[in-house]
Amino acid sequence: MTANDIIDIAAATPRYNFHGHTQFCDGHAPMEDFVVAAIAAGLKHYGFTPHSPIPIASPCNMGEDSVDEYFAEIRRLREKYRDRISLYAGMEVDYLGGSWGSWGSSCSYIQSLPLDFRIGSVHFIPAGDGFVDVDGHFDSFKVKMSRYFDNDIESVVKSFYAQSIKMVEAGGFDIIGHFDKIGHNASHFRPGIESEDWYMAEADRLADCIIDNGCIVELNTKAYHQHNHRVFPSERLLKRIIRGGTKVIVNSDAHDPALIESGRQEGFELLELLNKS
Numbered sequence: 329m330t331a332n333d334i335i336d337i338a339a340a341t342p343r344y345n346f347h348g349h350t351q352f353c354d355g356h357a358p359m360e361d362f363v364v365a366a367i368a369a370g371l372k373h374y375g376f377t378p379h380s381p382i383p384i385a386s387p388c389n390m391g392e393d394s395v396d397e398y399f400a401e402i403r404r405l406r407e408k409y410r411d412r413i414s415l416y417a418g419m420e421v422d423y424l425g426g427s428w429g430s431w432g433s434s435c436s437y438i439q440s441l442p443l444d445f446r447i448g449s450v451h452f453i454p455a456g457d458g459f460v461d462v463d464g465h466f467d468s469f470k471v472k473m474s475r476y477f478d479n480d481i482e483s484v485v486k487s488f489y490a491q492s493i494k495m496v497e498a499g500g501f502d503i504i505g506h507f508d509k510i511g512h513n514a515s516h517f518r519p520g521i522e523s524e525d526w527y528m529a530e531a532d533r534l535a536d537c538i539i540d541n542g543c544i545v546e547l548n549t550k551a552y553h554q555h556n557h558r559v560f561p562s563e564r565l566l567k568r569i570i571r572g573g574t575k576v577i578v579n580s581d582a583h584d585p586a587l588i589e590s591g592r593q594e595g596f597e598l599l600e601l602l603n604k605s
């Protein structure tokens with residue numbers, strides 16, 4: 329499968345989803361439960377995206393030692409449900425870059441895996457001589473802001489977008505995951521931050537880099553119902569990339585089979601509105 333195949337599928341039907349987590353990382357159910365839920369929801373294409381192995385300790389990421397088992401399970405499920413749904417082996421690959429030999433989708437280990445597609449995402453940013461996960465729940469983000477970043481939210485936001493630009497330039501992935509996700513925790517930390525000029529300039533620089541590099545963007549609806557209709561990227565950034573000709577697909581990033589379609593209908597409606605405007 330290529331990035332163009334993903335674009336073709338998304339152009340042909342809304343009955344797909346290319347972002348979801350299972351027992352292989354921080355998802356809350358076995359892969360087969362997601363397949364059953366996807367079929368029940370009428371999906372025809374489902375892509376699994378466990379958080380990739382990474383060379384730092386992380387409770388959310390799969391270990392290298394379970395990668396073979398993951399591919400074996402995909403093969404088993406593909407065979408079992410072949411008449412009902414097309415299943416794809418993906419990964420949501422973390423980008424660390426820098427001192428980790430440009431760890432990310434473009435690194436030789438990830439490229440050597442027989443993946444159908446890759447989502448490139450930034451969840452970690454550099455801190456001291458290591459990395460800190462800034463993607464989690466706000467309560468833990470707040471603790472980390474004080475512990476590792478001296479409560480300097482501007483430097484954290486800038487670091488997130490700088491990492492994201494390096495990831496896009498390094499390439500090796502098909503879809504960029506939730507590309508302004510830092511805006512969510514940053515907004516909790518300092519309400520209104522996403523409307524500040526410097527913030528918008530940082531996010532716009534990444535959006536323009538995405539446009540120039542021709543990545544597929546996901547409209548990530550994971551937070552839609554939980555967080556006051558928030559989607560990633562924000563409506564403002566979506567408008568900018570659509571104007572720039574970027575292809576957008578709608579993914580739920582479900583960690584629970586019951587949420588497999590959560591926010592997707594609303595995501596399509598938003599896209600339709602923006603495409604008309």
Ligand SMILES: [Zn+2]
Pocket residue numbers: 420449451505506
């Ligand atoms: Zn993610």
Ligand SMILES: [Zn+2]
Pocket residue numbers: 347348349420581
């Ligand atoms: Zn995810």
